Amino acid sequence: MNFSEQADVVVIGSGAGGAPVAAVLAEAGARVVILEKGPYYTSADFIHDEVKICRRDFWVPYLDDEPHTIRKSEDVPAKRTRSGWTSACVGGATVHMSGFFYRLKPSDFRLAEMTGGIESAQIADWPISIETLLPYYDMLEARIGVSGRAGVNPFEVRDRPFPLPPLRPHPSAALFDKAARSLGYHPYPTPRAIASRVFGQRPPCNYCGLCGDYGCENASKSSCLVTFIPAAEATGRCRVKARSMARRVLVDDTGRVRGVEYLDAQGKARTIGARVVCLAASAIESARLLLMSQSSRFPHGLANNNGLVGKNLTFSTLGKGTAVFDRREIIDRVGLRGMDLPFFQRSVQDDYWMEGTGLSLPKGGTYNFILEHPNPINAAVRLAAGERWEIFGSEFKDRLRRHFLEQLTVEFEIFGESLPWNGSYVDLEPERKDRYGLPVARITARNHPAADEVNVKMLERGMDMLKAMKPAAESTSAWTWRDTTYHLQQGTCRFGTDPARSVLDPTCQAHEVRNLYVTDGSFMPTSGGVPSTATIMANSLRVADLIRERFLRREV
Amino acid sequence: MRVAERKRGQSMKHTRREILAGLAGLGASSLVLPRIASGELPSPDEERPFGADERRTLSAAEERLLPGAVEAGVPEYFDHWLPHRSFHLVLRYMAHGARHLDGAARKEHGKPFAGCTGAQQDAILKAFADGGFKAGKFDGSVFFRQLMELTLEGYLSDPKYGGNRNRAGWRLIGIPDGLRSCWWNPNGVEMVLSPDEGFQD
Numbered sequence: 155m156n157f158s159e160q161a162d163v164v165v166i167g168s169g170a171g172g173a174p175v176a177a178v179l180a181e182a183g184a185r186v187v188i189l190e191k192g193p194y195y196t197s198a199d200f201i202h203d204e205v206k207i208c209r210r211d212f213w214v215p216y217l218d219d220e221p222h223t224i225r226k227s228e229d230v231p232a233k234r235t236r237s238g239w240t241s242a243c244v245g246g247a248t249v250h251m252s253g254f255f256y257r258l259k260p261s262d263f264r265l266a267e268m269t270g271g272i273e274s275a276q277i278a279d280w281p282i283s284i285e286t287l288l289p290y291y292d293m294l295e296a297r298i299g300v301s302g303r304a305g306v307n308p309f310e311v312r313d314r315p316f317p318l319p320p321l322r323p324h325p326s327a328a329l330f331d332k333a334a335r336s337l338g339y340h341p342y343p344t345p346r347a348i349a350s351r352v353f354g355q356r357p358p359c360n361y362c363g364l365c366g367d368y369g370c371e372n373a374s375k376s377s378c379l380v381t382f383i384p385a386a387e388a389t390g391r392c393r394v395k396a397r398s399m400a401r402r403v404l405v406d407d408t409g410r411v412r413g414v415e416y417l418d419a420q421g422k423a424r425t426i427g428a429r430v431v432c433l434a435a436s437a438i439e440s441a442r443l444l445l446m447s448q449s450s451r452f453p454h455g456l457a458n459n460n461g462l463v464g465k466n467l468t469f470s471t472l473g474k475g476t477a478v479f480d481r482r483e484i485i486d487r488v489g490l491r492g493m494d495l496p497f498f499q500r501s502v503q504d505d506y507w508m509e510g511t512g513l514s515l516p517k518g519g520t521y522n523f524i525l526e527h528p529n530p531i532n533a534a535v536r537l538a539a540g541e542r543w544e545i546f547g548s549e550f551k552d553r554l555r556r557h558f559l560e561q562l563t564v565e566f567e568i569f570g571e572s573l574p575w576n577g578s579y580v581d582l583e584p585e586r587k588d589r590y591g592l593p594v595a596r597i598t599a600r601n602h603p604a605a606d607e608v609n610v611k612m613l614e615r616g617m618d619m620l621k622a623m624k625p626a627a628e629s630t631s632a633w634t635w636r637d638t639t640y641h642l643q644q645g646t647c648r649f650g651t652d653p654a655r656s657v658l659d660p661t662c663q664a665h666e667v668r669n670l671y672v673t674d675g676s677f678m679p680t681s682g683g684v685p686s687t688a689t690i691m692a693n694s695l696r697v698a699d700l701i702r703e704r705f706l707r708r709e710v
Numbered sequence: 711m712r713v714a715e716r717k718r719g720q721s722m723k724h725t726r727r728e729i730l731a732g733l734a735g736l737g738a739s740s741l742v743l744p745r746i747a748s749g750e751l752p753s754p755d756e757e758r759p760f761g762a763d764e765r766r767t768l769s770a771a772e773e774r775l776l777p778g779a780v781e782a783g784v785p786e787y788f789d790h791w792l793p794h795r796s797f798h799l800v801l802r803y804m805a806h807g808a809r810h811l812d813g814a815a816r817k818e819h820g821k822p823f824a825g826c827t828g829a830q831q832d833a834i835l836k837a838f839a840d841g842g843f844k845a846g847k848f849d850g851s852v853f854f855r856q857l858m859e860l861t862l863e864g865y866l867s868d869p870k871y872g873g874n875r876n877r878a879g880w881r882l883i884g885i886p887d888g889l890r891s892c893w894w895n896p897n898g899v900e901m902v903l904s905p906d907e908g909f910q911d
Contacts (some may be wrong), residue, residue: 205863
């Protein structure tokens with residue numbers, strides 16, 4: 155094959171899955187090219203403009219340009235949606251993440267063994283144990299800067315301190331600690347991928363509180379954009395090609411990867427040859443790219459002769475709960491100082507495993523307690539929705555004023571297993587194409603009923619913790635809702651030892667395609683009880699080491 | 711302030727309404743660009759471009775939804791965003807909804823919406839909000855939510871977009887300078903220690 159360019163390694167996607175691989179291999183001496191379909195933002199782009207950044211598709215493609223489609227089941231038509239994207243920009247979703255950075259636990263790796271299977275779920279155990287990943291979690295935290303306090307969470311798996319002390323919590327967190335402990339829970343400071351002190355050349359967090367959905371212009375949030383990407387470029391051996399859309403992975407007759415076909419920033423079709431291709435475009439988009447890369451050897455899509463690419467799609471987040479407190483009452487109890495700090499900083503993992511609860515899936519996950527996001531438009535719209543849109547006019551205006559000036563809203567989100575099953579998968583839309591002329595990804599997804607059951611139970615318990623803070627009865631309202639968000643996505647190219655039951659081997663190399671790796675959340679056979687970002691990054695560091703060793707042994 | 715402890719059954723209903731309102735994501739943002747089914751848009755014969763009548767109707771409705779909206783420049787905010795490339799569906803939908811508001815007002819009171827009294831306008835808006843107004847596939851409650859969401863955007867967004875004039879919206883909710891750039895109170899009142907002072911978590 156003739157290529158217009160050549161590299162040792164091409165990485166598709168510059169987020170949690172791709173950036174660590176690019177940095178490690180460039181540091182080891184490989185020539186690396188990153189193909190990122192989105193733009194290369196800088197801190198000058200990260201303004202605090204709620205409309206532009208949070209409400210006008212700043213992070214995801216325009217619906218008319220590149221839709222996904224989504225349906226709850228095969229009985230209904232799939233509709234166009236903005237859902238199912240991580241982020242299209244250099245650094246990926248780590249640029250606008252809130253940075254909640256938890257490790258997996260041993261039970262996450264052995265869900266099939268520990269449950270004996272769940273009816274109609276397609277659970278598979280991980281082909282590695284947590285011991286394999288632990289040194290990479292340590293390496294990741296030390297390298298990018300993760301803040302927290304070890305020794306408080308009795309359920310954590312770590313043997314050393316965090317490299318940075320925890321962020322300062324809102325004073326009301328002390329009330330939460332008392333309340334949660336009175337119910338037998340063990341609240342602890344939430345670990346964050348945010349620098350709480352000077353870290354390398356990055357300043358400490360300035361507590362603006364806009365981590366979620368915004369880029370951090372301060373570079374305190376430990377996104378790939380301010381960690382692995384500059385490290386990769388500093389080697390002089392890594393080129394980041396932004397606005398470059400990979401559309402096909404190329405293989406030769408022996409089933410070995412050869413390169414990537416992509417559209418450059420001007421829309422011109424180009425090819426780049428590579429000895430190794432690492433795909434990390436998100437579980438949904440990586441599956442899509444493999445399904446599109448059909449050939450005579452792979453008529454159902456690259457690495458898909460066993461039909462598993464796109465299957466077993468899972469997500470991390472389940473429900474949310476909210477409680478509203480009277481600000482003056484909180485001030486009476488904890489004082490005025492610190493009342494405008496933005497972070498609640500409390501997590502609870504007592505319900506990671508929930509035996510004796512009568513649940514068919516006796517596995518919960520993590521409660522992450524937070525304050526309401528500071529975005530005023532979002533809070534106002536939620537207020538209107540919370541009143542079921544029944545209140546408008548001066549009564550609503552007064553409600554709005556009082557919400558911001560007189561209330562404190564504490565929330566929690568649940569991270570848990572959505573369970574892989576044949577009800578959730580990704581495939582290609584038969585007709586619909588995006589602006590590149592490529593078939594769009596169709597998402598079929600709903601929670602497995604056992605996951606919904608766990609969600610309901612955890613919502614009750616989370617609300618119990620909030621209610622135990624004993625807000626004044628007249629001033630409190632509470633509501634819960636079930637929700638699945640589609641940002642944190644996994645499963646579509648699960649790894650495993652058996653080529654008949656997995657797409658990737660335990661090193662994340664495709665069983666059927668030599669030198670093709672997938673390092674985004676696709677590899678995870680189950681979603682685990684925490685958001686997947688930290689795990690994707692740690693695993694990427696692990697896979698990067700393995701690829702480097704193969705280069706050194708001249709196996710590539 | 712009332713206590714509203716929602717039982718599970720209610721929260722599920724709440725979920726569907728929230729999904730209809732376009733709330734998604736991890737709590738920081740709702741996407742205004744609508745989940746509007748093509749059946750809810752006007753057919754080509756009944757479609758007109760967004761004109762002075764529609765603007766007058768919507769401005770009157772915005773003012774009922776949020777008193778002070780007109781003075782705060784919410785109509786100018788709509789003027790900025792509705793012609794935007796990614797808003798062509800929203801433009802058509804708002805125009806369509808405005809014409810339905812006028813239709814309802816003419817039917818009830820023989821006048822366009824903007825010519826009715828505040829109480830009459832409120833009654834019409836309430837009927838829309840409660841799902842009591844449907845015309846073909848047009849659902850007044852979906853339109854109401856969209857209108858409320860855009861009005862709140864117009865009231866609380868950066869003034870550079872034409873709304874939140876004189877920062878009226880931000881001053882109402884206690885953030886006169888908008889979303890802060892760091893922890894300290896820009897008005898100079900020392901509310902918070904430096905993040906590390908006396909802190910041991």
